[in-house]
Amino acid sequence: MAVHLPQPKQLRDLLADLLGRDVTLSPSAPFAPGPDTPASVALYVDDSLRIGALIACDLAFSAYAGAALGLIPVADAATAVGDGKVTDAIGENLYEVLNIAASTFNVAGADHLRLHALHPAGPPLDPQVRISTLTLGRREDLAVEIGGYGSGLLSVVLL
Amino acid sequence: MKILIADDSRVMRQIVIRTLRQAGHGGHDIVEAENGRQALELVRTEAPDLVLSDWNMPEMNGIDCLSALRASGSQVAFGFVTSEGSEEMRERAASAGAAFLIAKPFTPEAFDDALRSVI
Numbered sequence: 001m002a003v004h005l006p007q008p009k010q011l012r013d014l015l016a017d018l019l020g021r022d023v024t025l026s027p028s029a030p031f032a033p034g035p036d037t038p039a040s041v042a043l044y045v046d047d048s049l050r051i052g053a054l055i056a057c058d059l060a061f062s063a064y065a066g067a068a069l070g071l072i073p074v075a076d077a078a079t080a081v082g083d084g085k086v087t088d089a090i091g092e093n094l095y096e097v098l099n100i101a102a103s104t105f106n107v108a109g110a111d112h113l114r115l116h117a118l119h120p121a122g123p124p125l126d127p128q129v130r131i132s133t134l135t136l137g138r139r140e141d142l143a144v145e146i147g148g149y150g151s152g153l154l155s156v157v158l159l
Numbered sequence: 160m161k162i163l164i165a166d167d168s169r170v171m172r173q174i175v176i177r178t179l180r181q182a183g184h185g186g187h188d189i190v191e192a193e194n195g196r197q198a199l200e201l202v203r204t205e206a207p208d209l210v211l212s213d214w215n216m217p218e219m220n221g222i223d224c225l226s227a228l229r230a231s232g233s234q235v236a237f238g239f240v241t242s243e244g245s246e247e248m249r250e251r252a253a254s255a256g257a258a259f260l261i262a263k264p265f266t267p268e269a270f271d272d273a274l275r276s277v278i
Binding site: 014017018069070092093095096099100101102103106107108112114115 | 168169170171173174215242243244245246247262263264266
Protein backbone atom coordinates (compact mmCIF):
# COMPACT_ATOMS: atom_id res chain seq x y z
CA MET A 1 0.00 0.00 0.00
CA ALA A 2 1.02 3.63 -0.32
CA VAL A 3 0.37 6.78 1.64
CA HIS A 4 -2.53 8.83 0.30
CA LEU A 5 -1.81 12.48 -0.51
CA PRO A 6 -4.76 14.44 0.88
CA GLN A 7 -6.53 16.55 -1.73
CA PRO A 8 -7.07 20.28 -1.14
CA LYS A 9 -10.84 19.79 -0.87
CA GLN A 10 -10.37 17.18 1.86
CA LEU A 11 -8.17 19.61 3.80
CA ARG A 12 -10.54 22.53 3.25
CA ASP A 13 -13.57 20.57 4.42
CA LEU A 14 -11.72 19.25 7.44
CA LEU A 15 -10.47 22.67 8.54
CA ALA A 16 -13.81 24.39 7.87
CA ASP A 17 -15.74 21.75 9.85
CA LEU A 18 -13.22 21.59 12.68
CA LEU A 19 -12.73 25.33 13.12
CA GLY A 20 -16.35 26.23 12.33
CA ARG A 21 -15.18 29.00 9.99
CA ASP A 22 -14.87 29.78 6.31
CA VAL A 23 -11.60 28.37 5.05
CA THR A 24 -10.18 29.19 1.62
CA LEU A 25 -7.29 27.29 0.09
CA SER A 26 -5.15 28.34 -2.83
CA PRO A 27 -2.05 26.79 -4.40
CA SER A 28 1.20 28.16 -3.07
CA ALA A 29 4.94 27.78 -3.58
CA PRO A 30 6.39 25.01 -1.39
CA PHE A 31 6.86 26.12 2.21
CA ALA A 32 10.60 25.73 2.79
CA PRO A 33 11.56 26.65 6.36
CA GLY A 34 15.15 27.85 6.74
CA PRO A 35 17.21 27.34 9.90
CA ASP A 36 15.73 30.49 11.44
CA THR A 37 12.17 30.23 10.07
CA PRO A 38 9.61 29.45 12.75
CA ALA A 39 7.65 26.44 11.52
CA SER A 40 5.45 23.76 13.01
CA VAL A 41 6.03 20.24 11.77
CA ALA A 42 3.71 17.32 12.50
CA LEU A 43 5.14 13.85 11.85
CA TYR A 44 2.80 10.99 10.94
CA VAL A 45 3.72 7.33 11.36
CA ASP A 46 2.26 4.14 9.92
CA ASP A 47 1.40 1.07 11.98
CA SER A 48 5.07 0.02 11.90
CA LEU A 49 6.03 3.44 13.36
CA ARG A 50 7.72 4.43 10.10
CA ILE A 51 7.34 8.14 9.32
CA GLY A 52 5.20 8.26 6.18
CA ALA A 53 4.26 11.93 5.94
CA LEU A 54 4.57 15.31 7.56
CA ILE A 55 2.60 18.52 7.62
CA ALA A 56 4.64 21.70 7.84
CA CYS A 57 2.95 25.01 8.69
CA ASP A 58 4.33 28.50 8.92
CA LEU A 59 4.02 30.52 12.11
CA ALA A 60 0.92 32.38 10.89
CA PHE A 61 -1.08 29.23 10.10
CA SER A 62 0.10 27.67 13.37
CA ALA A 63 -1.09 30.65 15.40
CA TYR A 64 -4.39 31.23 13.57
CA ALA A 65 -5.47 27.59 13.37
CA GLY A 66 -4.51 26.89 16.98
CA ALA A 67 -6.32 30.00 18.18
CA ALA A 68 -9.42 29.39 16.05
CA LEU A 69 -9.91 25.87 17.43
CA GLY A 70 -10.03 27.07 21.04
CA LEU A 71 -11.78 30.40 20.33
CA ILE A 72 -8.64 32.24 21.49
CA PRO A 73 -8.89 35.95 20.49
CA VAL A 74 -7.29 36.84 17.17
CA ALA A 75 -5.21 39.50 18.98
CA ASP A 76 -3.46 36.74 20.97
CA ALA A 77 -2.70 34.89 17.73
CA ALA A 78 -1.30 38.08 16.20
CA THR A 79 0.88 38.57 19.29
CA ALA A 80 2.23 35.03 18.89
CA VAL A 81 3.09 35.81 15.26
CA GLY A 82 4.91 38.98 16.39
CA ASP A 83 6.76 37.04 19.11
CA GLY A 84 7.94 34.42 16.61
CA LYS A 85 6.48 31.50 18.56
CA VAL A 86 3.15 30.00 19.49
CA THR A 87 2.02 29.99 23.11
CA ASP A 88 1.54 26.70 24.97
CA ALA A 89 -2.25 27.00 24.67
CA ILE A 90 -2.13 27.66 20.93
CA GLY A 91 0.41 24.85 20.49
CA GLU A 92 -1.83 22.44 22.37
CA ASN A 93 -4.75 23.33 20.12
CA LEU A 94 -2.60 23.09 16.98
CA TYR A 95 -1.63 19.59 18.08
CA GLU A 96 -5.30 18.63 18.04
CA VAL A 97 -5.88 20.24 14.61
CA LEU A 98 -2.98 18.26 13.17
CA ASN A 99 -4.01 15.14 15.05
CA ILE A 100 -7.42 15.24 13.40
CA ALA A 101 -5.78 16.08 10.06
CA ALA A 102 -4.38 12.52 10.14
CA SER A 103 -7.82 11.39 9.03
CA THR A 104 -7.21 12.93 5.58
CA PHE A 105 -4.49 10.30 4.95
CA ASN A 106 -6.69 7.42 5.98
CA VAL A 107 -8.72 6.57 2.88
CA ALA A 108 -9.58 3.04 1.77
CA GLY A 109 -6.61 1.15 0.34
CA ALA A 110 -3.96 3.52 1.72
CA ASP A 111 -1.50 3.09 4.58
CA HIS A 112 -2.99 3.99 7.95
CA LEU A 113 -1.20 6.99 9.49
CA ARG A 114 -1.50 8.68 12.86
CA LEU A 115 0.13 11.72 14.43
CA HIS A 116 3.37 10.79 16.15
CA ALA A 117 4.79 14.15 17.22
CA LEU A 118 4.40 17.88 16.71
CA HIS A 119 7.25 20.36 16.77
CA PRO A 120 5.41 23.65 17.45
CA ALA A 121 6.62 26.84 15.76
CA GLY A 122 9.18 28.75 17.82
CA PRO A 123 12.10 26.64 19.01
CA PRO A 124 14.67 25.77 16.30
CA LEU A 125 13.62 22.71 14.33
CA ASP A 126 15.65 19.54 14.52
CA PRO A 127 17.78 19.80 11.33
CA GLN A 128 16.70 16.35 10.15
CA VAL A 129 13.03 17.27 10.52
CA ARG A 130 13.60 20.60 8.76
CA ILE A 131 15.36 18.90 5.84
CA SER A 132 12.45 16.45 5.58
CA THR A 133 10.10 19.41 5.01
CA LEU A 134 12.12 20.25 1.87
CA THR A 135 11.38 16.89 0.22
CA LEU A 136 10.16 17.31 -3.31
CA GLY A 137 7.80 14.96 -5.09
CA ARG A 138 4.42 14.02 -3.69
CA ARG A 139 3.39 17.08 -1.76
CA GLU A 140 0.60 19.64 -1.56
CA ASP A 141 1.50 23.28 -0.91
CA LEU A 142 -1.32 25.60 0.06
CA ALA A 143 -2.05 29.09 1.30
CA VAL A 144 -4.87 28.84 3.83
CA GLU A 145 -7.16 31.71 4.78
CA ILE A 146 -9.05 31.12 8.04
CA GLY A 147 -12.06 33.44 8.17
CA GLY A 148 -11.89 35.93 11.04
CA TYR A 149 -8.27 35.06 11.81
CA GLY A 150 -5.82 35.29 8.91
CA SER A 151 -3.83 33.37 6.38
CA GLY A 152 -0.75 31.20 6.47
CA LEU A 153 0.99 28.37 4.69
CA LEU A 154 0.50 24.65 5.01
CA SER A 155 2.36 21.89 3.18
CA VAL A 156 1.61 18.18 3.21
CA VAL A 157 4.71 16.17 2.33
CA LEU A 158 4.88 12.43 1.73
CA LEU A 159 8.20 10.87 2.70
CA MET B 160 -26.90 10.91 33.43
CA LYS B 161 -23.18 10.84 34.01
CA ILE B 162 -20.88 10.99 30.97
CA LEU B 163 -17.15 10.27 31.07
CA ILE B 164 -15.14 12.02 28.35
CA ALA B 165 -11.69 10.57 27.67
CA ASP B 166 -9.36 12.58 25.42
CA ASP B 167 -5.75 13.62 25.91
CA SER B 168 -6.52 17.05 24.44
CA ARG B 169 -8.05 19.47 26.94
CA VAL B 170 -9.47 21.65 24.17
CA MET B 171 -11.09 18.63 22.52
CA ARG B 172 -12.76 17.66 25.81
CA GLN B 173 -14.14 21.20 25.97
CA ILE B 174 -15.33 20.99 22.36
CA VAL B 175 -17.05 17.66 23.06
CA ILE B 176 -18.81 19.18 26.09
CA ARG B 177 -19.85 22.21 24.02
CA THR B 178 -21.12 20.00 21.21
CA LEU B 179 -23.12 17.87 23.64
CA ARG B 180 -24.83 21.07 24.77
CA GLN B 181 -25.45 22.18 21.17
CA ALA B 182 -26.91 18.75 20.42
CA GLY B 183 -29.46 19.21 23.18
CA HIS B 184 -27.65 16.98 25.65
CA GLY B 185 -26.53 19.65 28.12
CA GLY B 186 -27.09 19.33 31.84
CA HIS B 187 -25.46 15.93 32.27
CA ASP B 188 -22.78 15.28 34.90
CA ILE B 189 -19.43 15.31 33.09
CA VAL B 190 -16.30 13.51 34.25
CA GLU B 191 -13.04 13.92 32.32
CA ALA B 192 -10.12 11.55 31.76
CA GLU B 193 -6.83 12.25 29.98
CA ASN B 194 -6.19 8.72 28.74
CA GLY B 195 -7.60 5.21 28.66
CA ARG B 196 -5.99 4.11 31.90
CA GLN B 197 -7.55 7.00 33.79
CA ALA B 198 -10.87 6.33 32.08
CA LEU B 199 -10.74 2.71 33.21
CA GLU B 200 -10.26 3.78 36.84
CA LEU B 201 -12.98 6.41 36.62
CA VAL B 202 -15.52 3.94 35.22
CA ARG B 203 -14.92 1.91 38.40
CA THR B 204 -15.03 4.82 40.86
CA GLU B 205 -17.56 7.13 39.17
CA ALA B 206 -19.87 4.58 37.51
CA PRO B 207 -20.73 6.74 34.46
CA ASP B 208 -23.70 5.83 32.25
CA LEU B 209 -21.78 6.53 29.05
CA VAL B 210 -18.13 6.80 28.01
CA LEU B 211 -17.14 9.03 25.05
CA SER B 212 -13.56 8.19 24.24
CA ASP B 213 -10.85 9.24 21.82
CA TRP B 214 -8.99 6.39 20.09
CA ASN B 215 -5.31 7.45 20.09
CA MET B 216 -4.20 8.46 23.58
CA PRO B 217 -0.99 8.02 25.60
CA GLU B 218 -0.75 5.46 28.46
CA MET B 219 -3.69 3.44 27.14
CA ASN B 220 -5.59 3.96 23.91
CA GLY B 221 -9.37 3.90 23.61
CA ILE B 222 -9.76 0.45 22.08
CA ASP B 223 -7.56 -1.15 24.77
CA CYS B 224 -9.61 0.69 27.40
CA LEU B 225 -12.84 -0.69 25.92
CA SER B 226 -11.42 -4.23 25.75
CA ALA B 227 -10.26 -3.99 29.39
CA LEU B 228 -13.70 -2.76 30.45
CA ARG B 229 -15.49 -5.62 28.71
CA ALA B 230 -12.92 -8.14 30.05
CA SER B 231 -13.66 -6.90 33.57
CA GLY B 232 -17.39 -7.42 33.03
CA SER B 233 -18.34 -3.75 32.63
CA GLN B 234 -21.17 -3.22 30.16
CA VAL B 235 -21.06 0.59 30.30
CA ALA B 236 -22.24 2.22 27.07
CA PHE B 237 -19.12 3.21 25.15
CA GLY B 238 -18.73 5.35 22.04
CA PHE B 239 -15.66 6.60 20.22
CA VAL B 240 -15.13 10.25 19.27
CA THR B 241 -12.06 10.04 17.11
CA SER B 242 -10.26 11.05 13.94
CA GLU B 243 -10.12 7.33 13.09
CA GLY B 244 -13.19 7.10 10.87
CA SER B 245 -12.24 4.34 8.40
CA GLU B 246 -14.46 1.29 7.85
CA GLU B 247 -11.75 -0.94 9.33
CA MET B 248 -11.65 1.12 12.53
CA ARG B 249 -15.45 1.21 12.71
CA GLU B 250 -15.52 -2.58 12.46
CA ARG B 251 -12.83 -2.94 15.14
CA ALA B 252 -14.79 -0.57 17.40
CA ALA B 253 -18.06 -2.44 16.90
CA SER B 254 -16.54 -5.89 17.43
CA ALA B 255 -14.89 -4.67 20.66
CA GLY B 256 -18.32 -3.61 21.91
CA ALA B 257 -18.59 0.08 21.05
CA ALA B 258 -22.10 1.41 20.52
CA PHE B 259 -21.02 4.03 17.95
CA LEU B 260 -18.11 5.93 16.44
CA ILE B 261 -18.29 9.67 15.81
CA ALA B 262 -15.55 10.90 13.48
CA LYS B 263 -13.78 14.19 14.16
CA PRO B 264 -14.53 16.83 13.08
CA PHE B 265 -18.11 16.28 14.15
CA THR B 266 -21.41 18.12 14.15
CA PRO B 267 -24.03 18.44 16.90
CA GLU B 268 -26.33 16.36 14.65
CA ALA B 269 -23.81 13.49 14.62
CA PHE B 270 -23.72 13.62 18.42
CA ASP B 271 -27.47 13.66 18.71
CA ASP B 272 -27.87 10.69 16.33
CA ALA B 273 -25.28 8.66 18.22
CA LEU B 274 -26.47 9.54 21.72
CA ARG B 275 -30.11 8.84 20.97
CA SER B 276 -29.08 5.23 20.28
CA VAL B 277 -27.85 4.78 23.86
CA ILE B 278 -29.79 7.26 26.00
